Amino acid sequence: xxxxxxxxxxxxxxxxxxxxxxxxxxxxxxxxxxxxxxxxxxxxxxxxxxxxxxxxxxxxxxxxxxxxxxxxxxxxxxxxxxxxxxxxxxxxxxxxxxxxxxxxxxxxxxxxxxxxxxxxxxxxxxxxxxxxxxxxxxxxxxxxxxxxxxxxxxxxxxxxxxxxxxxxxxxxxxxxxxxxxxxxxxxxxxxxxxxxxxxxxxxxxxxxxxxxxxxxxxxxxxxxxxxxxxxxxxxxxxxxxxxxxxxxxxxxxxxxxxxxxxxxxxxxxxxxxxxxxxxxxxxxxxxxxxxxxxxxxxxxxxxxxxxxxxxxxxxxxxxxxxxxxxxxxxxxxxxxxxxxxxxxxxxxxxxxxxxxxxxxxxxxxxxxx
Amino acid sequence: xxxxxxxxxxxxxxxxxxxxxxxxxxxxxxxxxxxxxxxxxxxxxxxxxxxxxxxxxxxxxxxxxxxxxxxxxxxxxxxxxxxxxxxxxxxxxxxxxxxxxxxxxxxxxxxxxxxxxxxxxxxxxxxxxxxxxxxxxxxxxxxxxxxxxxxxxxxxxxxxxxxxxxxxxxxxxxxxxxxxxxxxxxxxxxxxxxxxxxxxxxxxxxxxxxxxxxxxxxxxxxxxxxxxxxxxxxxxxxxxxxxxxxxxxxxxxxxxxxxxxxxxxxxxxxxxxxxxxxxxxxxxxxxxxxxxxxxxxxxxxxxxxxxxxxxxxxxxxxxxxxxxxxxxxxxxxxxxxxxxxxxxxxxxxxxxxx
Numbered sequence: 001x002x003x004x005x006x007x008x009x010x011x012x013x014x015x016x017x018x019x020x021x022x023x024x025x026x027x028x029x030x031x032x033x034x035x036x037x038x039x040x041x042x043x044x045x046x047x048x049x050x051x052x053x054x055x056x057x058x059x060x061x062x063x064x065x066x067x068x069x070x071x072x073x074x075x076x077x078x079x080x081x082x083x084x085x086x087x088x089x090x091x092x093x094x095x096x097x098x099x100x101x102x103x104x105x106x107x108x109x110x111x112x113x114x115x116x117x118x119x120x121x122x123x124x125x126x127x128x129x130x131x132x133x134x135x136x137x138x139x140x141x142x143x144x145x146x147x148x149x150x151x152x153x154x155x156x157x158x159x160x161x162x163x164x165x166x167x168x169x170x171x172x173x174x175x176x177x178x179x180x181x182x183x184x185x186x187x188x189x190x191x192x193x194x195x196x197x198x199x200x201x202x203x204x205x206x207x208x209x210x211x212x213x214x215x216x217x218x219x220x221x222x223x224x225x226x227x228x229x230x231x232x233x234x235x236x237x238x239x240x241x242x243x244x245x246x247x248x249x250x251x252x253x254x255x256x257x258x259x260x261x262x263x264x265x266x267x268x269x270x271x272x273x274x275x276x277x278x279x280x281x282x283x284x285x286x287x288x289x290x291x292x293x294x295x296x297x298x299x300x301x302x303x304x305x306x307x308x309x310x311x312x313x314x315x316x317x318x319x320x321x322x323x324x325x326x327x328x329x330x331x332x333x334x335x336x337x338x339x340x341x342x343x344x345x346x347x348x349x350x351x352x353x354x355x356x357x358x359x360x361x362x363x364x365x366x367x368x369x
Numbered sequence: 370x371x372x373x374x375x376x377x378x379x380x381x382x383x384x385x386x387x388x389x390x391x392x393x394x395x396x397x398x399x400x401x402x403x404x405x406x407x408x409x410x411x412x413x414x415x416x417x418x419x420x421x422x423x424x425x426x427x428x429x430x431x432x433x434x435x436x437x438x439x440x441x442x443x444x445x446x447x448x449x450x451x452x453x454x455x456x457x458x459x460x461x462x463x464x465x466x467x468x469x470x471x472x473x474x475x476x477x478x479x480x481x482x483x484x485x486x487x488x489x490x491x492x493x494x495x496x497x498x499x500x501x502x503x504x505x506x507x508x509x510x511x512x513x514x515x516x517x518x519x520x521x522x523x524x525x526x527x528x529x530x531x532x533x534x535x536x537x538x539x540x541x542x543x544x545x546x547x548x549x550x551x552x553x554x555x556x557x558x559x560x561x562x563x564x565x566x567x568x569x570x571x572x573x574x575x576x577x578x579x580x581x582x583x584x585x586x587x588x589x590x591x592x593x594x595x596x597x598x599x600x601x602x603x604x605x606x607x608x609x610x611x612x613x614x615x616x617x618x619x620x621x622x623x624x625x626x627x628x629x630x631x632x633x634x635x636x637x638x639x640x641x642x643x644x645x646x647x648x649x650x651x652x653x654x655x656x657x658x659x660x661x662x663x664x665x666x667x668x669x670x671x672x673x674x675x676x677x678x679x680x681x682x683x684x685x686x687x688x689x690x691x692x693x694x695x696x697x698x699x700x701x702x703x704x705x706x707x708x709x710x711x712x713x714x715x716x717x718x719x720x721x722x723x
Contacts, residue, residue: 020634024642028649035653038665043479045663089520090692092682095662108513115514122519123689125530127660132517133483143513154458154500156493160468160482163439168475193638280637281550288645289378297389302658304477306396306445309388326442333473334440 249335621708
């Protein structure tokens with residue numbers, strides 16, 4: 001036991017001596033949450049648009065003022081002719097050009113009908129869609145206010161309620177995602193690279209001939225990382241509670257227990273990777289591409305799994321992070337108990353046991369060689 | 370081991386990422402509670418059944434059951450038509466429906482609820498025309514005919530938007546991470562001392578280290594463009610030579626940063642984590658998924674020094690909109706000076722001592 005504690009101590013020294021990696025490890029979750037909370041938003045805000053007004057009358061001026069006065073749009077440019085539209089887009093100066101036909105106001109008054117063309121730069125299709133929808137809404141709103149006198153018969157009123165996340169904040173998606181990503185990063189990537197490093201440096205042999213048992217070596221290697229990951233989980237939870245106002249709705253104990261399960265799973269993946277490679281670059285690339293990337297893009301963290309083609313959905317269902325994110329969302333955001341997540345928990349537990357057995361077996365083989 | 374990774378990774382990345390990275394929202398799972406069971410309510414339900422955005426998963430009668438479906442992710446939204454819906458619509462000229470959305474993914478909920486509003490509004494117009502016989506919108510003041518046009522991507526194909534972004538990711542990873550890791554390995558292995566005692570000048574040594582990855586990254590870009598054209602048929606409106614010029618300049622910046630990282634790291638792990646950190650932060654801020662215009666002011670200022678943001682913007686402009694040299698020369702100059710500055714700082718700070 002004394003040997004073992006000494007080993008853990010040595011490992012902790014290694015980690016704390018590398019202050020830069022530590023700063024990055026604790027910095028990543030904080031920065032990611034700030035980015036996702038404030039920067040990466042799909043809403044339309046301050047979108048630059050251009051106006052091509054062939055009519056220049058009172059009505060068009062009113063509409064333009066109304067559009068320009070919202071937070072959604074900034075009128076960046078007034079065009080003189082149709083030719084300038086493509087130039088404006090090519091230079092990236094505007095996302096949308098609003099074209100009023102000649103004699104717009106007069107037509108509206110006399111013929112009761114006039115046209116506005118909304119030309120959108122759909123090289124970014126989603127924003128083009130939103131920009132056009134917002135502009136149409138503003139124009140329709142203008143018309144509605146002018147048409148106040150006419151009452152509409154038979155109105156269906158839609159009452160929408162947003163469950164769990166009434167303000168549609170982005171953090172709700174990203175807290176569970178960031179948490180699982182950071183756990184994969186620390187437990188799988190860091191562990192596998194650090195074990196392979198001992199092999200590459202030749203120090204692994206020194207450890208193997210020491211009186212420590214192989215299981216003790218492995219456990220001693222990973223124990224500090226368990227501590228690191230746990231601190232990170234708690235940091236993320238505190239941040240989401242105090243900075244983003246997102247408390248844990250369900251049981252905190254359950255949440256921490258599930259996180260612990262996932263930490264052990266990720267660690268056993270890391271150990272398995274490290275025992276099948278002997279080169280840091282390979283270990284890094286395998287854990288980056290085989291683990292990090294799937295845990296970001298194939299787990300429902302950023303992209304909803306429902307939209308994916310079937311063959312990719314299967315990859316997602318093979319990815320443990322997918323289940324962990326479901327668990328986190330259920331406990332943190334929906335406040336559900338263990339009964340609703342026992343299936344996901346069972347899958348994670350099963351995978352952990354299988355991987356632990358594999359990794360310990362593989363490690364022994366190395367010793368006998 | 371290295372070569373297959375360099376060749377296979379972009380292929381896998383393109384095939385998977387392009388299919389995955391879609392923010393197109395379709396197949397929203399609906400659970401309907403129709404407590405009215407009238408002709409009108411049934412018509413409304415069938416509107417949802419026929420929409421390509423919605424899949425009606427189940428019809429139940431109690432709210433509790435519907436909410437359990439939302440909890441278990443079997444439904445994304447609940448549409449409740451209260452009893453007396455039809456009567457109230459006919460007699461009191463107004464009726465309510467309730468829509469509950471699982472809003473954990475705010476984007477899906479936001480866009481989804483706008484689809485719901487559209488469907489119900491369309492249904493509403495139909496009923497009014499049917500029962501009352503006037504076409505709404507033709508008020509006393511006249512109507513405005515809004516005609517949208519979507520240039521460059523009329524089918525609103527999201528892949529057209531994502532393929533260039535993934536090429537950026539590819540070039541960045543090769544350019545930065547691999548350059549950073551390459552030199553650190555020599556350091557860790559102790560080879561660097563042997564190189565340092567040779568008469569080779571440090572600029573030559575660094576150029577020799579960076580040039581292969583510069584070439585590989587440009588080659589990968591070509592490879593990725595070919596796949597993008599063959600498999601996803603993305604448009605290439607602009608001048609490809611110009612795109613390669615942009616990429617070549619961009620790589621100077623990104624390799625310079627990679628070099629700085631490897632200069633200041635002592636171990637492989639440090640180098641990996643630093644470049645991972647750099648890439649993930651700057652990729653998210655570069656406008657890969659969301660427009661940079663709607664980011665807060667401070668983020669837009671940070672983006673002036675974010676090389677990925679420049680390349681992300683330029684590759685889309687050139688490929689999709691056909692922007693020419695005259696449209697983008699300012700950004701090109703910025704990239705050029707940026708690259709030269711970063712590289713010379715990095716070379717200067719490289720010491721031939723350990």
